[in-house]
Amino acid sequence: MRFDVVIIGGGAAGLMCAIEAGRRGRSVVVLEHNGRVGRKIEISGGGRCNFTNTNTGPKNFISANPHFAKSALARYTPADFVALVERHRIAYHEKKLGQLFCDGSSRQIIEMLLRECAAAGAEVRTNCRVEDVRRGEGFEVLTSQGAFFCESLVVATGGLSIAKVGATDFGYRLARRFGLKVVEPLPALVPLTLSHEDLAALRPLSGVSVPSEIRCGGASFAENLLVTHRGLSGPAVLQISSYWARGDALRVDLLPGRDALEILERGREHGADAAPLLSRHLPKSFAQLFCRLHAPPRPLRSYTAAELHALAERLHDWRLTPAGTEGFQKAEVTKGGVDTAELSSKTMESRRVPGLYFVGEVVDVTGHLGGYNFQWAWASGHAAGRYV
Numbered sequence: 001m002r003f004d005v006v007i008i009g010g011g012a013a014g015l016m017c018a019i020e021a022g023r024r025g026r027s028v029v030v031l032e033h034n035g036r037v038g039r040k041i042e043i044s045g046g047g048r049c050n051f052t053n054t055n056t057g058p059k060n061f062i063s064a065n066p067h068f069a070k071s072a073l074a075r076y077t078p079a080d081f082v083a084l085v086e087r088h089r090i091a092y093h094e095k096k097l098g099q100l101f102c103d104g105s106s107r108q109i110i111e112m113l114l115r116e117c118a119a120a121g122a123e124v125r126t127n128c129r130v131e132d133v134r135r136g137e138g139f140e141v142l143t144s145q146g147a148f149f150c151e152s153l154v155v156a157t158g159g160l161s162i163a164k165v166g167a168t169d170f171g172y173r174l175a176r177r178f179g180l181k182v183v184e185p186l187p188a189l190v191p192l193t194l195s196h197e198d199l200a201a202l203r204p205l206s207g208v209s210v211p212s213e214i215r216c217g218g219a220s221f222a223e224n225l226l227v228t229h230r231g232l233s234g235p236a237v238l239q240i241s242s243y244w245a246r247g248d249a250l251r252v253d254l255l256p257g258r259d260a261l262e263i264l265e266r267g268r269e270h271g272a273d274a275a276p277l278l279s280r281h282l283p284k285s286f287a288q289l290f291c292r293l294h295a296p297p298r299p300l301r302s303y304t305a306a307e308l309h310a311l312a313e314r315l316h317d318w319r320l321t322p323a324g325t326e327g328f329q330k331a332e333v334t335k336g337g338v339d340t341a342e343l344s345s346k347t348m349e350s351r352r353v354p355g356l357y358f359v360g361e362v363v364d365v366t367g368h369l370g371g372y373n374f375q376w377a378w379a380s381g382h383a384a385g386r387y388v
């Protein structure tokens with residue numbers, strides 16, 4: 001079976017690459033080991049697929065080379081994907097912060113991609129497990145459905161999160177076997193766990209969500225923090241998890257944009273106690289527990305200036321050191337991946353191995369939460385599709 005282009009992985013990036021290459025008249029086949037394509041698209045965004053973010057820019061991505069993603073992102077923008085969605089009459093809405101979701105089901109995005117593949121003449125094979133790749137004149141791809149020969153081979157096998165929907169380390173293994181460097185793949189956009197001690201202290205707050213700003217690893221995110229029975233989650237925690245390294249403390253501002261000292265001083269003047277006072281600004285159960293842990297157990301009026309300052313400081317800079325992450329089973333993405341220094345940012349082709357391309361999450365480009373990871377998959381798939 002001979003094709004100009006073989007694409008391993010029928011996810012977001014692989015399908016977009018197939019569409020673009022097929023439109024150019026290349027003969028294309030997508031090889032997907034699952035029984036159907038786009039399983040991660042299906043489960044994304046709570047079943048509604050947050051398919052892009054209108055605020056996408058290079059600042060929304062993490063990579064050892066922060067410039068790498070610029071070229072592909074500039075050549076295939078959120079507006080380009082929205083135009084495709086509109087052409088297929090898929091209804092969508094902005095949830096918040098530029099995040100676009102389907103009104104109906106994420107299946108609509110998969111059906112759209114499959115219709116585009118068919119229109120572009122790209123073949124899609126499911127239940128096709130890729131077992132090995134050999135290089136000769138071109139590439140020989142050995143699969144459970146026989147051998148495929150091609151000139152251009154695109155690896156679109158995604159990251160390691162959620163093995164039960166088909167994630168494998170095949171792309172990383174293949175890259176290493178061809179001599180390409182791989183930045184260590186780690187779980188990202190993932191809930192963080194706490195030590196037994198911290199967990200015991202915070203357990204009564206399990207299920208409580210607090211608006212906050214969290215800083216760590218040079219980044220900061222202002223969104224909700226959720227206390228869980230294992231540790232911390234919620235959008236602010238998922239976002240900061242991509243910047244967190246073992247041993248780092250999270251610095252949590254529980255009153256972002258407000259002056260805790262002024263609130264406490266004013267409360268003291270009016271004879272208030274710390275917990276009821278802070279309950280006006282934080283969920284009541286949270287304020288009560290926080291005060292039990294960090295405020296002297298006396299009326300505010302009896303606090304010394306140093307005690308008042310210390311409590312205000314804690315409210316703006318509450319430090320928590322996570323014990324770890326909940327791992328690839330709970331991570332939304334994988335950070336790290338094929339080192340961008342190995343690839344052309346224009347074509348996504350390997351510099352060492354001409355004809356070999358890597359697109360999507362398998363590459364060391366990781367988006368923030370909010371539709372950015374799909375935008376990278378579309379943009380990088382499209383970039384390669386123009387050259388394969």
Ligand SMILES: Cc1cc2nc3c(=O)[nH]c(=O)nc-3n(C[C@H](O)[C@H](O)[C@H](O)COP(=O)(O)OP(=O)(O)OC[C@H]3O[C@@H](n4cnc5c(N)ncnc54)[C@H](O)[C@@H]3O)c2cc1C
Pocket residue numbers: 008009010011012013014031032033034037038039040041043044045046049050051052128129130131156157158159161162165166167168169170171331332333359360361362370371372373374375377
């Ligand atoms: C629960 C969840 C929700 C998410 N929600 C969002 C969201 O709303 N918005 C957003 O932007 N991002 C979201 N993401 C992230 C997003 O899904 C991924 O970043 C994106 O799917 C990456 O696209 P990809 O094509 O690179 O990889 P994938 O979509 O993972 O596709 C890779 C494909 O390769 C196949 N494959 C792997 N190994 C082999 C092999 N050896 N042979 C053949 N096939 C193989 C896999 O089965 C898979 O179909 C979410 C992720 C998860 C886990």
